[in-house]
Amino acid sequence: MLRLFTFLTTLLMATQVMAADWSVRKEDSKLGFFATQAGAEFEGAFKTFSSEIRFDVNDLAGSEVKITIDIASVDTQSADRDSNITTQDWFYVSEYPNATFQTKTITKVGEGRYLAIADLTMRGVTKEVELPFTLTIDAGVAHAQGEVTVSRTAFGIGQGQWAANTVVGDDVRIFFDLKADAQ
Amino acid sequence: MSLRNTKTAFGRVAKFFHWSMVFGFIALYVIGFTMTDLPIGPEMFERIALHKSIGIGVLALAVVRLIWRFSNPNPALPDTMAPSERWGAHFSHIALYTVMMVMPLSGWAMSSAANYPVSVFGWFTLPNILAPSKAAVDFLKEFHGLLAWGILGLLALHVLAALKHHYINKDNVLTRMLPFYKGN
Numbered sequence: 001m002l003r004l005f006t007f008l009t010t011l012l013m014a015t016q017v018m019a020a021d022w023s024v025r026k027e028d029s030k031l032g033f034f035a036t037q038a039g040a041e042f043e044g045a046f047k048t049f050s051s052e053i054r055f056d057v058n059d060l061a062g063s064e065v066k067i068t069i070d071i072a073s074v075d076t077q078s079a080d081r082d083s084n085i086t087t088q089d090w091f092y093v094s095e096y097p098n099a100t101f102q103t104k105t106i107t108k109v110g111e112g113r114y115l116a117i118a119d120l121t122m123r124g125v126t127k128e129v130e131l132p133f134t135l136t137i138d139a140g141v142a143h144a145q146g147e148v149t150v151s152r153t154a155f156g157i158g159q160g161q162w163a164a165n166t167v168v169g170d171d172v173r174i175f176f177d178l179k180a181d182a183q
Numbered sequence: 184m185s186l187r188n189t190k191t192a193f194g195r196v197a198k199f200f201h202w203s204m205v206f207g208f209i210a211l212y213v214i215g216f217t218m219t220d221l222p223i224g225p226e227m228f229e230r231i232a233l234h235k236s237i238g239i240g241v242l243a244l245a246v247v248r249l250i251w252r253f254s255n256p257n258p259a260l261p262d263t264m265a266p267s268e269r270w271g272a273h274f275s276h277i278a279l280y281t282v283m284m285v286m287p288l289s290g291w292a293m294s295s296a297a298n299y300p301v302s303v304f305g306w307f308t309l310p311n312i313l314a315p316s317k318a319a320v321d322f323l324k325e326f327h328g329l330l331a332w333g334i335l336g337l338l339a340l341h342v343l344a345a346l347k348h349h350y351i352n353k354d355n356v357l358t359r360m361l362p363f364y365k366g367n
Contacts, residue, residue: 037228037299038228038229038231038232038235038302038305039232039302039304039305039308040300040301040302040308040309041300041308042298042299042300043298076298077297077298077315078297078298078299078315079317081298081299084223161224161225162224164225166225167225167228167232168225168228
């Protein structure tokens with residue numbers, strides 16, 4: 001029993017040593033999206049999100065990223081649209097206040113370029129997404145950028161009269177530009 | 184009828200500009216006054232998008248039309264008109280050209296300030312000309328709405344003046360702008 005405990009403790013410590021933890025600099029980071037309305041693309045952002053990042057370029061297997069987004073913090077520079085986005089037809093914030101992004105695997109695809117396979121959960125629906133991103137680490141500060149296009153209707157975002165893509169396009173480009181400090 | 188204007192007659196191009204503007208204005212007013220009464224939904228957004236597209240079309244036409252206006256002779260007004268009437272005609276035409284540009288620009292600016300960029304018939308998207316601002320949206324909404332009534336007044340004056348020329352003065356000021364009128 002003691003041996004098992006020692007083993008588990010050692011394993012836990014080993015994982016902690018292998019993958020560094022990162023803390024996102026909120027003021028220098030952006031998590032947002034581009035959606036289209038009546039044929040024109042507009043930009044929006046989520047002002048509040050939290051992250052748990054364990055990332056080590058030398059230990060991608062032990063690396064993991066989890067982002068939790070507070071949907072009600074959406075800002076599309078239009079108060080009308082922001083309040084509409086949180087209603088039942090769209091994100092249904094009263095029922096599903098958060099969206100989450102949880103990586104399953106992260107692989108290196110080139111110099112400073114990676115691919116994350118992750119579960120993206122929005123409005124209670126989970127879909128696997130492939131997110132390519134770039135990453136540079138300089139003096140203990142990581143800078144990651146990436147973008148993934150998702151189908152909003154696959155997540156049930158836009159119900160009823162909004163399910164058709166005539167006015168609000170189905171494709172939404174979710175992007176992030178994050179800066180994080182090594183802990 | 185030639186393409187260009189002469190000293191006595193409007194050419195095909197000037198007439199095309201005039202009448203396409205008439206249809207543009209009618210469409211803009213009909214859509215503009217009905218779209219805001221719709222409940223928030225896809226149909227409302229489609230109507231607004233159409234209103235914006237036509238409005239940008241009017242703006243583009245107005246610019247080209249003004250260039251055409253300055254690169255062509257302008258048919259003379261009847262000798263029977265008093266100087267005050269000439270000035271009245273001249274200023275109301277300047278006012279019409281001005282609103283043809285100011286009105287669409289205020290709409291474009293409103294869309295920009297609201298971060299609802301303008302897509303022209305889905306062909307291309309215009310850049311935002313104002314940074315997002317609630318205060319700017321509120322001001323421009325009021326401005327656009329009030330100017331709509333101002334323009335209606337101006338158009339009424341324009342039409343009544345044309346009818347006065349036709350029925351009271353009995354000159355050719357109205358008829359020479361008609362699409363298929365060939366006389367002078």
